[in-house]
Structure formats: C-alpha cells, structure tokens
Amino acid sequence: MRYETAAIHGGRDTSGEQIRGESFPIYLTSTFTQDGVNDFREFMYSRSKNPTRDNLEQLVAQLEGAKHGLAMSSGMAATALAFSLVKSGEKVLINSNVYGGTCNFVSHVFCDRGIDFEIVTDFANCDFDAVEGNVSTVFLETPSNPLLEVTDIADVAARAHAKGWRVIVDNTFMTSYLQRPLDLGADVVVYSATKYYAGHSDVIAGLVVLNDDQVFDKLKFNQKTLGGMLDPFSSFLVARGIKTLPLRMDRHEQNALAVAKFFEESRAAKAVYYPGLPSNPGYELQRRQARGNGAVLSVDFKDEYDLDAFCHALRFIDLAVSLGGIESLVCCPATMTHEEYSPELQAQIGITKTMLRFSVGVEAIDDLLEDLQKALEAAKR
C-alpha cells in the first residue's frame, strides 16, 4: 500500500468487527467491561489503551514503515516522553535552532534532573570524539526552526551510533510523507501532530514513532504511567486529518516555493530561508534525504520595512504562532516563538528582530502573492 492509500485505509484492522464504519469511531469511555477477574479483554482502561488512540498509533506507525507509534497530548508531551529515556548524569546534544519549547525543556527541566546538554551549531563539522561529557543522546530538528537549516540525519546517526548514542529527530516540519528519519538511521522520531498531521489548527497532539521493541516497552510504560497520552476525541481528529495529509502537503509545498521565490525576487528581503530554493546551502542535502521541503520559511526583511505594518496589512495571512494548518500564518520568531532564547544566542544563530517566519497554507496562491505584495507596499517606510 502506498502512502496516500495507507493514509486513508490504514490504522487498526476492523475486519473482525460487527459494525464497520467507514471512519473509525470515537470511543469516549474511560473504562471497559471485562469478562472475568482473570479474563481481560484487549481494552481495560483508556489511559493504557483506547481503540481510537490505538487506531491512530497504528496508522502513524504504518505510514512511517515503523513498528510502534504512541500518541501523546501535545508535541511537547511527545518530546518529554522521548526525553524520559535520558537518565541523570547523561548529556544531550541538540542543534542550535529548535522549537522554543524544546529549548525550554533542555534549559529548564534537564537541570532539575541532573541532565546536561550542549548546543551544536554545525553537526556536520562537530567531531563527536572531541565532545566532552557523558553524551547518551543526540536530538535533531531538521530543517531547523526558524532558520530551516538542514542536518544530514544519516551522517549524524552513523557517527552517533558508533559512539553508542541514541538519535531522536523532531520531524514535525516534514511529517513521514516527506522525510523518514528511522530509514535514515534515527532511533526515535517525535512530532507535534498539532501541525501538519492534524492540519486544521483545531487540536493539540503529539506522536512518537520507533522500531525498537525494548525502547517501545519503556516508552509505552511511561506513556501510561506519566499519563500524557492523547484523548479519544483528539485522536479521531488527528486520524481524520491524516487522510488528506498527502494532498495538503503537496499544495502547501507548491505555495511555499512560490512565496519563497516571491521574496527572493522582491527587494524587501535581506535573506530568505527555505531549503527548496536552489540558492539555499541545504538544498542538495534536503533533496537527498527528503521527498520535499515543507511549507515553513523565514524571511529577514530590510530595515526600511515596518514589520508590524506589514503584518497588519495582510488580509489572508494571520499573525499567529504555530504552523502546519491549512491557513497561512506569519509570526516573529524573536518575540513570539524563540523569545526564551537569550539575545546572545539569538544573535549567534541568526534570529533577528527583522525576521518573520511564514507557515504557508493551501489558499489560492495568487491571493497570497497579491496579499504579500500589498503588505510590502504598506510596510515600506
């Protein structure tokens, strides 16, 4: 079964069931009746296992060609679940621009757990033999957020495994439709399903996908015991969103490339960050390791553009954090998503006050381009 077909027909096997709805139902129940004190059915209590969540978990695993999937109550709960593998006394390497919440996690939660971390600005040129400390884990987000830098997953995974380290990839910007980190050697993949998987900006959800049975047992235990699993209603929404993921993603990408080219050709941008542009340093690598470029891009504007005026003048592109929904959004990473990064770190990695990040939606591209053109005219000082 190919991806587009699996997105629609995958999930739990319902062939043995009496009622077979075309869409998988929402089992809004906390508990399930059992046959005897020693005779239990597959489902017992919804924190452990719920049919609607199980349908989603099987679906995302199938789509990724993976053995196991876990659905969590948010992308951060998925990241937290993956980080539950890291023990006190260990160290995590992480790339320099990652999701703001992930940065918060490593800088404010790790210290309480006695876990160390180090930000790596360029994994390609990072000599793992020279890294100090008791490293156990590498955490990558590629393309990165908000600079869309591309990291070679296969290269990092091979070198990390040679050292006995585990590799976790946050694949939110790509989804398994565009990039399959497990096939490239990653051990655990995490997602904010709030974004492209669910796709309609109406639910908060997270996913963890992996192959290793032992690691899965540990994560399954922690999902149940720490209690951050996804509820049935949200599980339904994510599974429903996935049915149109390939369709949406194709359109998102077409639109994003057009928007990136628009900015590259406009006189307003100092720089455009999008791995689908041949001028981008990550272009070749992205083509090699992924099937596409996604639809998040960042633009550094020239100083004569008033960003507030620009955002207010936009009619179809709303000023809001988040990404991956059908509607186009714009935000200012320096103040809205990466404000927890110190000014020094922002400056070091290139997050400027003149930068906006776009999540390009699936609207008619001509409406988006006209909107951007008008807003640029309104924003020029």
Ligand SMILES: *Cc1c(COP(=O)(O)O)cnc(C)c1O
């Ligand atoms: C949004 C996001 C997260 C966090 O997901 P939530 O669902 O908001 O908890 C993690 N990683 C990336 C790349 C994201 O975009």
